[in-house]
Amino acid sequence: MLQINNLHAMVGGTEILKGLTLSLKAGEIHAIMGPNGAGKSTLSYVLGGRPGYEVTDGEVTFNGADLLAMAPHERAAAGLFLGFQYPVEIPGVSNVQFLREALNAQRKARGQEPLSGGEFLKLARAQADAMGMDMEMLKRPVNVGFSGGEKKRNEMVQMGIIDPVLAILDETDSGLDIDALRVVGDGINRIMRKPDKAVLLITHYQRLLDYVKPDFVHVLDGGRITRTGGAELALELEREGYKELAA
Amino acid sequence: MSAMLLPTRKDEAWRYADLDALADLRPLPVVESIVVPAGGSFSRAIVQDSGGVRQIGLVVGKGANARMDTLNLGGDYGRIELDVTLHEGSHFELRGVILGSGEQVLEIVTAVTHAEPNATSNQTVRTVVGGKATGSYLGKVAVARGAQKTDAAQSVKAMLLDRTATANAKPELEIYADDVKCAHGATVGELDQAAMFYLASRGLPPAEAKQLLLQAFVAGVFEGAEDEAALTAAALSKLGAMV
Numbered sequence: 001m002l003q004i005n006n007l008h009a010m011v012g013g014t015e016i017l018k019g020l021t022l023s024l025k026a027g028e029i030h031a032i033m034g035p036n037g038a039g040k041s042t043l044s045y046v047l048g049g050r051p052g053y054e055v056t057d058g059e060v061t062f063n064g065a066d067l068l069a070m071a072p073h074e075r076a077a078a079g080l081f082l083g084f085q086y087p088v089e090i091p092g093v094s095n096v097q098f099l100r101e102a103l104n105a106q107r108k109a110r111g112q113e114p115l116s117g118g119e120f121l122k123l124a125r126a127q128a129d130a131m132g133m134d135m136e137m138l139k140r141p142v143n144v145g146f147s148g149g150e151k152k153r154n155e156m157v158q159m160g161i162i163d164p165v166l167a168i169l170d171e172t173d174s175g176l177d178i179d180a181l182r183v184v185g186d187g188i189n190r191i192m193r194k195p196d197k198a199v200l201l202i203t204h205y206q207r208l209l210d211y212v213k214p215d216f217v218h219v220l221d222g223g224r225i226t227r228t229g230g231a232e233l234a235l236e237l238e239r240e241g242y243k244e245l246a247a
Numbered sequence: 248m249s250a251m252l253l254p255t256r257k258d259e260a261w262r263y264a265d266l267d268a269l270a271d272l273r274p275l276p277v278v279e280s281i282v283v284p285a286g287g288s289f290s291r292a293i294v295q296d297s298g299g300v301r302q303i304g305l306v307v308g309k310g311a312n313a314r315m316d317t318l319n320l321g322g323d324y325g326r327i328e329l330d331v332t333l334h335e336g337s338h339f340e341l342r343g344v345i346l347g348s349g350e351q352v353l354e355i356v357t358a359v360t361h362a363e364p365n366a367t368s369n370q371t372v373r374t375v376v377g378g379k380a381t382g383s384y385l386g387k388v389a390v391a392r393g394a395q396k397t398d399a400a401q402s403v404k405a406m407l408l409d410r411t412a413t414a415n416a417k418p419e420l421e422i423y424a425d426d427v428k429c430a431h432g433a434t435v436g437e438l439d440q441a442a443m444f445y446l447a448s449r450g451l452p453p454a455e456a457k458q459l460l461l462q463a464f465v466a467g468v469f470e471g472a473e474d475e476a477a478l479t480a481a482a483l484s485k486l487g488a489m490v
Contacts, residue, residue: 050444076450088445092463098446101459106450141463142445158449 001026001198002067002166007058009046015056016042018223024166029192029199031209031234034220035242040202041085043220044170047200048082049075062166076102077109081164085171087151090142095154096124098142099161106162127160131187148175156187167192168200173208185211206238260328263383263415265352268324269300278302278330285309285334291316292474294481295353298322304330307337309363314340316472319353319382320485326354333359333366342468343372344478346485347380347412354383361390361397361427370401373465374416377408377489383415388431392423401431406438406464408457408489457490 002024009017016039024030034040046053047060049072060067062078070078090098104114115123128138131153143151152172159167169188173181189212192199201212209217209231217233218225221242227233253269254261261269276299283289285308295301298321307313311334317327331339339359347353353376359368374382388399405414418431438460446456462483469478 048448072447073450073452076448082448088441090442092466093459102449102451105452
């Protein structure tokens with residue numbers, strides 16, 4: 001589904017990704033772990049197409065298409081969802097209004113009929129309920145006044161509504177208490193644990209992986225994957241630390 | 248007599264005006280005079296959609312209430328000028344939006360005089376300019392000697408869509424009383440790139456994302472106006488054409 005070959009990327013004149021290669025197949029959940037500054041967030045932004053993140057070498061294909069040639073909104077329409085480490089607050093723009101416009105823009109790009117207001121609200125309500133989020137919150141401006149946990153929950157509600165085929169979740173577990181962690185973990189499993197979907201979980205800690213069992217765990221260090229293993233690698237990392245493993 | 252003479256750039260209130268366009272507009276229309284009687288209530292919406300200078304003198308009587316909603320979006324040069332005098336315990340509310348594109352020069356210029364005690368005024372102006380357009384708000388609040396307990400607020404925010412556009416925001420205070428509240432804030436900014444990327448990552452194409460953010464920027468200004476629906480529709484239609 002996602003094939004990353006020898007990816008090099010720069011941010012602000014500094015090379016952060018230095019030849020990263022990674023392959024995700026449908027039905028798989030991959031976790032990427034690594035120390036601060038390893039390039040984890042850079043990888044997620046490069047895959048999402050954030051301006052300012054410049055790819056200098058390598059290629060990324062998403063279901064056979066050249067991902068790097070697509071604009072961010074085209075990547076979304078192609079089925080890629082980026083879960084933000086720091087979801088952005090947008091005063092004055094309501095969650096439901098923006099999500100409906102976004103979803104219908106995606107549907108239009110795929111040649112599907114737009115959802116009516118009623119159909120959309122039904123979908124939004126079901127996804128909000130599933131994440132334990134009050135529908136009233138979903139009508140408020142995007143992330144404004146939300147706590148860290150509510151913002152992450154909102155990311156999952158958005159993911160449920162958009163129903164992507166590939167989710168790249170950048171530290172979706174950071175800032176969550178134990179209860180919220182379980183809710184978010186359940187959300188990822190419910191929405192994305194399917195034979196035709198894939199997930200790339202970017203995380204610092206093993207704890208999210210207690211709820212979302214990865215098929216593969218990769219260590220990202222110095223801008224490239226330095227080690228790959230199964231779920232047990234995460235436990236080993238938690239025990240030994242990145243330094244030990246790198247040595 | 249002064250109506251015959253054209254203002255110059257040395258005149259502070261005309262500093263950012265398009266004086267060439269102004270020359271073509273003369274003679275300027277007569278200043279419209281509005282008096283709101285004591286205890287009265289007045290509200291008016293102005294959509295400036297074809298250019299020209301509109302000058303209004305507004306006197307708000309004791310305990311009276313006046314509200315002006317102004318949408319300045321049309322013509323090569325469009326100026327809305329309000330000269331407001333507030334008597335005891337009265338209130339003046341200005342809600343203004345300037346939407347400029349191409350090479351338009353659009354202005355809202357106000358002079359609000361708190362002539363007597365206990366009057367309040369609140370001015371909210373939002374400007375969006377793109378291309379080589381200029382959008383200006385010049386707002387002078389004068390508090391007369393003895394006009395204690397004056398409460399005057401000015402909130403001015405401008406958004407530049409292109410680096411070639413210009414926004415001027417100039418709240419100005421002249422206070423001759425010692426027990427007053429005069430708040431003013433002015434900002435000039437650009438679209439939030441982090442918000443643009445967030446919206447795009449959910450599937451919104453750039454033009455739609457821009458329009459959504461600009462709608463949010465001017466949203467609420469005309470809230471409660473008698474012609475709220477018409478004003479909002481006119482503003483959204485121009486914003487749609489600007490992105």
